[in-house]
Amino acid sequence: MLLKNDNISEIINGKRVITKKPELLAPAGNLEKLKVAVHYGADAVFIGGQEYGLRSNADNFTLEEIAEGVRFANQYGAKIYVTTNIYAHNENIPGLDNYLKGLQEAGVHGIIVADPLIIETARRVAPKLEVHLSTQQSLTNWKAVQFWKEEGLERVVLARETSAEEIREIKEKVDIEIEAFIHGAMCIAYSGRCVLSNHMTARDSNRGGCCQSCRWDYDLYKLDGGKEIPLFDEKDAPFAMSPKDLNLIQSIPKMIELGIDSLKIEGRMKSIHYVATVVSVYRKVIDAYCADPDNFVIRKEWLEELDKCANRDTAPAFFEGVPGYKEQMYGVHSKKTTYEFAGLVLDYDKETKMVTLQQRNFFKPGDEVEFFGPEIENFTQVVETIWDEDGNELDAARHPLQIVKFKVDREVFPYNMMRKEN
C-alpha cells in the first residue's frame, strides 16, 4: 500500500499487527450519550459545556455533569474533551478564566479550541488541559500545522478539506497528533469561514448559532445586461449546498496506515441510538483491522448496520478526492431512517429470560425487534406478552421512558439497545 507508515505496525508471530491503534473519538450531547459512547467502545468522548462551544442549541453539560462524565469515562480508561471552539467576541472574555479552571478541576483531559484567546487563557489558568486545535481553524497545510506545533499544541484537527495524500505529507513533516473526521454531518464551507446565518438570521455561526442556511434551497440566476436569466428549468431541483454526510468507513484502513491519531465521529445532537450504532461499527472496524491488517475485509453487516441509523445519504468527501455533485443533495435533503430506536435494556434475568427495558418508541406484541450491543452479536426476536413494572399485561409499550418487561430468548446486558424496522 502506497500510504503505509512504518511506525505503526509490528510483525508478531509471523503476522503483521497494528501497534499504533488510533483513538476512536465520539460525540455526546448529554451524560446518557456520553455513557453510551464509552460503553460502546469510544476511547474518548467530546462534549460541550454551557458556554464557549458551538451548538448553542444542544443540551450542553453543566460542570457537575462534566465531572460525573469524567468519573464514568475514567472507569473505562476513556478521555473526555470539551469543545471550547467559538470565535469569541469581546463580550465573551469575562468568565473565561473561571470556566477553564472549572474544566480542569472537573478532570477534563483536553479542550478543543479555535480562538487564540482561549488557547492562551487555557495555558495560563488551566495548564493541565491539553489543547487541541479545532477544525474551525480550517487547517489545510503542513506549515500551518507546524505553526501550531511551535505554539505548543498537543493536537490539531485538520480541515475536512484535506485529502489522504495531504494528511500523509503533514504527518511526515510535522510531529504532532492529528485528528480527522470519519463520520457525520459537516459544513460545506471551510469551517469558520461561513457567516451565512449571521446575514440571513442574525445568528452568529462562529458562536454556535448556525441555522444550516447552506442547506436551504436557492434559485441560481445570471445577470446579463440588467436582465436576470434563470439558470434552472422548472423541472430541476433548485440550487443547494447541502453536502451528503461524511462516511469514511471504507477508508479506515488507509487512515490507520497513515498513522492518524484520532478518528472522530461528529454529532453531539444525535440520539443515543445513533451514537451507539456508529461507535460500535467503527470500534469493530478498527479492532478487526488492527488485529490482522493483511487479511482485513469490510464486512457487509457493518455497512448495513451503519445504515440503520442514517437519516441522510453519506459519502466519503475530500479524504478520497474532491467531491462532486454526487456528494451533494438537491431537492431532498434527508431520508427516513430504516430503523427506529425502540428500547434501552436496563436488566436481564437469566432464570426467567425476562428483560427489563426502558421504552423509547412504540412497540407491541408480535413486532420483530433487533437487539445489539457490545457484549452480543445482533439478533432478532419476536415480542410476545409485554408487562409493566407491576406485572400488568399491556397491549403495547406506548409511553416514552415507560419501564416494561417481556421475554427475550438470548441473554442481553444493561445498555444494550433494541431497535425496530420502520
Place this chain on the structure above:
Amino acid sequence: MKKPELLVTPTSVSHIHDLASAGADAIIIGEQRYGLRLAGEFRRDDIVEAVKIARQYGINVYVAMNAIFHNDKVDELGDYVRFLADTGVDAIVFGDPAVLMTVREVAPHMKLHWNTETTATNWYACNYWGRKGAKRAVLARELNMDAIIEIKEHAEVEIEVQVHGMTCMFQSKRSLIGNYFEYQGKVMEIERRKYDKGMFLHDKERDNKYPIFEDENGTHIMSPNDICIIDELTEMVDAGIDCFKIDGVLHAPDYITEVTKKYRRAIDLCAENRGQYEKEKDQLLAEIEAIQPKHRPLDTGFFFKETVY
C-alpha cells in the same frame, strides 16, 4: 486629528491612477492564486507596475496572500514573498499561519496584516497575531460599532475596518456552481462558470440576491447588500481606527473611483471640519445611492445590528 488610511481595490493597473487621484491612500492587489476575492487580477508584472505607479502618488501597496493554502502551494510561498519584498510592496495580507512562517523565514522585515475575514472577532486575538508579527488586524465584518471601538481601545496593532462594499459570507472548496450544472447536465455552463461574475442566488424567503462565483479558491457567496457608512464615520475616526477599506470586488472601476472620491471627502471633513461633515454627510450618501447598481441595495452591514447565538 489623525485620519484613517483610505484603502481601496483597483481592478487593473491603469485604474490605480484614477484611484490615487480620487484620494486613495493605499491599494490592495494580488492574484487569486494567493489572495481571496480581489477586485482585479494582478500578476507579478502588474504588481511591479502597480508599485511604480503607487510610488509616484505616494500611496501604499498591500498584496493579498490570504488564501487558505493546501500543501501544494506551500513550497512556492517563499518565492512569492521574496518577489514581493524585492518589489517593495508595503505589506502582505495573510490569514494562513503558513504565510506568517514563510515571511519570518525569507523576509522578516516585511509588514504583515492579519485578515481571515470572519475570525477577527475580539481584541485578544488581534493582539495575539500582533505578537506573532502582524502590524495590523482586519476586523470581521460581523461586528457592531461598539465591539469595533472596544477592540480599538485594547488593540496593540493597527485596526482596519471595511466601510463600504460587499462582504464574503461563505467560502467552500467545492465547485458548487460547477456541481449544480453537472447535476443538471449543462456542459456549456460548466466550461464558462469560472469567467462568469454575474451569477447570483435568489433567496425567495428574504428576497435577497447573493452574488456567487467560483475561482481557484473554490466557491464564494457574497452579501446581498453593499455596506455604506459614509455618514457614520465619526465614532471610528474619533476612536482612531487606522484604516477604512472600500471593497470594490464585483463592482465596475468607475463606481469604485467615484465611491473613493466620496469617502475621501467624508474622511477629510470628519477629521478636520466636523461641522461641515455633519452638513454634507447625507448628501454624500445620496450621491453614492445615485450611482449604486440597481441590484445592490446599500445597508449598514453589522455596524448597528445585534447578533445572537
